[in-house]
Amino acid sequence: MKVKSKVNPTKDELIELVSEGLRNEAILTIFALCKVSYDGRAKSELGPGDRVIMIKPDGSFLIHQKNKREPVNWQPPGSIASFEVKDENIILKSVRKKPREILEVELINVYLASYFSAEDYEELALTGSEKEMADLIFENPELIEEGFKPLSKEKPIKHGIVDVLGKDKEGNIVVLELKRRRADLHAVSQLKRYVDALKEEYGKVRGILVAPSLTEGARKLLEKEGLEFRKLKPPKRGKIKRGKQKTLDIF
Amino acid sequence: MRLVLSDAKVLKSIVDTLSNLIDEAKLVVSPEGISLRAMDPGHVALADLNMSKVAFEEYHVESNLELGIDFDRLNTILKRAGSSDKIELSLSEDASALIITIRNSAMRRFDLPLIDVSEEELRIPQLDFLAEVEVDPKILSEGIKDAEIVSDHVTLKCDSENLYISASGDLGNVEVKVSKERALNFEVSEPCKSMFSIEYLKDMLKAVDAASTIRLHLGTDIPMRLDFLAEGVKLDFLLAPRIEG
Numbered sequence: 001m002k003v004k005s006k007v008n009p010t011k012d013e014l015i016e017l018v019s020e021g022l023r024n025e026a027i028l029t030i031f032a033l034c035k036v037s038y039d040g041r042a043k044s045e046l047g048p049g050d051r052v053i054m055i056k057p058d059g060s061f062l063i064h065q066k067n068k069r070e071p072v073n074w075q076p077p078g079s080i081a082s083f084e085v086k087d088e089n090i091i092l093k094s095v096r097k098k099p100r101e102i103l104e105v106e107l108i109n110v111y112l113a114s115y116f117s118a119e120d121y122e123e124l125a126l127t128g129s130e131k132e133m134a135d136l137i138f139e140n141p142e143l144i145e146e147g148f149k150p151l152s153k154e155k156p157i158k159h160g161i162v163d164v165l166g167k168d169k170e171g172n173i174v175v176l177e178l179k180r181r182r183a184d185l186h187a188v189s190q191l192k193r194y195v196d197a198l199k200e201e202y203g204k205v206r207g208i209l210v211a212p213s214l215t216e217g218a219r220k221l222l223e224k225e226g227l228e229f230r231k232l233k234p235p236k237r238g239k240i241k242r243g244k245q246k247t248l249d250i251f
Numbered sequence: 252m253r254l255v256l257s258d259a260k261v262l263k264s265i266v267d268t269l270s271n272l273i274d275e276a277k278l279v280v281s282p283e284g285i286s287l288r289a290m291d292p293g294h295v296a297l298a299d300l301n302m303s304k305v306a307f308e309e310y311h312v313e314s315n316l317e318l319g320i321d322f323d324r325l326n327t328i329l330k331r332a333g334s335s336d337k338i339e340l341s342l343s344e345d346a347s348a349l350i351i352t353i354r355n356s357a358m359r360r361f362d363l364p365l366i367d368v369s370e371e372e373l374r375i376p377q378l379d380f381l382a383e384v385e386v387d388p389k390i391l392s393e394g395i396k397d398a399e400i401v402s403d404h405v406t407l408k409c410d411s412e413n414l415y416i417s418a419s420g421d422l423g424n425v426e427v428k429v430s431k432e433r434a435l436n437f438e439v440s441e442p443c444k445s446m447f448s449i450e451y452l453k454d455m456l457k458a459v460d461a462a463s464t465i466r467l468h469l470g471t472d473i474p475m476r477l478d479f480l481a482e483g484v485k486l487d488f489l490l491a492p493r494i495e496g
Contacts, residue, residue, distance in 0.1 A: 041274050041292055099292035242404065243446050243493030247294040251376035251474055251491070 005114035014090055014113055018083050021115030025057035025185045025217050028081075029116065030092075033109040036063060036073055040101030046072065053092060053105055055081045057184060061094035061103060075103050119186050129180040129234030133210065134164055136235050137176070141166070144208065144230055148174065158197040160190070173202045176210050180234040183211035188221045195227065252280060252316060252342050255309035259353070260334040261481060264461035265300065268486075270326035271454035272296050277368045280316040284483075288373055296451050297375065297489040306483030308337075316342075318349060319368040325351075328361045376489070380468040380476070381443040382409035385436035386429060388459040388479070391416070391467065394427040395456060399449050401425050404493055408444035409469055418449075435464060443471040445492040455488045462486070 004020070006013050021028040030053045036046035051072070052064045061075040075094040079101075082093050092105040134153050141148040147169025155162045164176035175198060177183075177191040187209060195207035207227040214222070214229060222229055256262055269276070269289075276289035284303035290296065304310035332338060332353045339352040348362045398405040398418035402425075408415040414434070416427040431437035455477055459465075462479035469475050472494050479486040 098294075243495040245295060245448055245493050246491045248290065248297055248376055248474055248489060248491045249294050249374070251378065 001117070003114065003116045005112060007112050009110055009113050011085075011088065011090065014107075014110055015083075015085070017113050017115060018090070018092075022055075022081065022083075023217070024115065024117050025215065026115040026117040027057065028055040029053070029114050030107070030110060031112040032105075032107045033111075035106045035108065037104050037106075038073055038101070040096075041099055044073075048108055050111075055092070055094070059094070061092075063103075063105065073103060075101065079103075117185075119189055130163065130178045132235050133178045133180065133232060136232075137164055137178075137210070143232060144174075144176065144210070145169075150176075157194060159193045162194050162198075168206060172204050172206055173198060174206045174208060176208050178232075179209070179211035181211070182213045182215060183209055183218050183229075184215045185217045185221055187211070188218050188225065188227065191227055192225050252313070252340070253309065253311040254280075254285075254307050254340040256306075256338045256340075257308040258334060259329065259332040259336045259338045261306070261461045261484060262338060263329045263332060263334065264458050265302075265484070265486060266322065266326050266329050268455060268458040268461075269298055269300070270322040271457065272298055272451075273322055275319065275321050275366060275368050278318045278320050280312055280318060282312045282314075284310075290371070290373060291451075295448075295491045296455070297373070299375075299485075299487040299489075301485045303483045306481075318342075319366040320349065321363070321366050324363055325349075328363060331359070331361070376474065378468075378470060378473050378476070378489075380470045380473075381441040382414075382439040382469045383436065383466060384409065384414050384429075384434050384438075384469070385464055385466045386414070386434050388456070388462050388465045390429055390433070391465060392456040392459045394429070395449060395452050397425050397427055399453070403449055404446055405449050405452065406444055406446045407467070407469055407475065408442070409439045410442040411439055414467070415444075436466070443469055445469060445472055445475060446494070447475060447490055447492055451490050455490065458486055 004017060006017055009017060033048055033050050035048050038044045054062045058077040059079040059081060060077045061079055061081060062071040063073045065072045075096055079094045079096040084091050090107045094103040137143055138150050141150050148166055150164055150166040152165045155165045162175050163178040166174045168174050175194050177187060179187050191207045191209050195205050198205045208230050209222060210230045210232045212233045272291040273289045276287050279286045284301060287300045289298055328351055333355060337354040341350045343350055343362060348364045351361045351363060353359045394416035395405060398416055401420035401422050402418040405416060405418045412431055414429040418425045458479045462481050464480050466478040472492055474489045474491045477488045
């Protein structure tokens, strides 16, 4: 569902909504009376109060009080959101590994819970490494598959801009959607729309999602829609050897 | 407990350096001296401090104490002291706070509440270094600043004749060469090189003011050890390397 909300949800309704929202990689927004506890490099507790909690599909977790611009507590993208049931209450949890930080929100009374499957296509220009991925594919089309012929980059079509348009060895039109990070459900939806738009004109059209990895949700949707995946990492920048920072633990 | 330092310079510089890497740590105070060992939250750098009682003008400690210190706050307090001010460290009557008294024209007392620092098992890696170079700290700190103008990481290399500090970036390349004649001590068993983040190195090099010499231990693609030495003070750092591929 695109959007779902429940006012004064029961415990079961809340569990169902939160699970569905997390599973659909949607933005979860909850208005609740809650307690917050944070344990990381420092420890902090926030007593009961009405707050807005937002959990984004990339792991960003925000807790807003009724004043100020900044959230009173938060976790950055990459954190893992989950929930658990303790006694009669639901606890929303956000965990980060390095540095080890755990943010817990105990929902005492939920006034409104919602999720919003936001899709944002406003990435018209290939950004940084996606452009480099496109260049790499043009130079080495076999990275996609034997016989692949890339024809155009950043081709505008009815519902947006196709990253790479090409033909396979059988002459079928191929649409490539490039992502420099782990691709999610929204990337698959984007690819599907482009493929559907081009099918009207060309008949058989193949859609291939090209990214370093996929979320579980994306993988399932790709399969369901008859679309394909090719693993490709954005190329490392030029000659500048950056190396990867190691920790002392491995020595 | 009563510790008096005739001038704040060494302590200020050590605490400034440490507060960049760690937020909080346990300071162990014994009748012999004070010590501390802590890692930054990312486990990239380790600091190992030992200040023997000889570094202090006065040193009275009856029994072993473990003080949980918020380093950011300690640094903020010590920044209020001038380099030549006298510093006295003692404990409040109920032992809940560290009292820092700065003496110059007035007697200024700051109470720093002690905190609970969670115990973390710190494993110190056993490393086989291939080179040990002792130089004037300014040479290393200036070399790192030179490298910083082109890159955020630097390669340290040693061969039988020289220590090289080099970096390259979009804006060009930098190479600083320190010959063994310029070093106070130069022992290289095998040529070696490793790459490090300048951000961490710069933080560590803030301790330069405190030290009369620094000793660099290097290997290939292993952490480096940087020892800062001053009268009665030994501050060692381990810094994990950046490895390609």
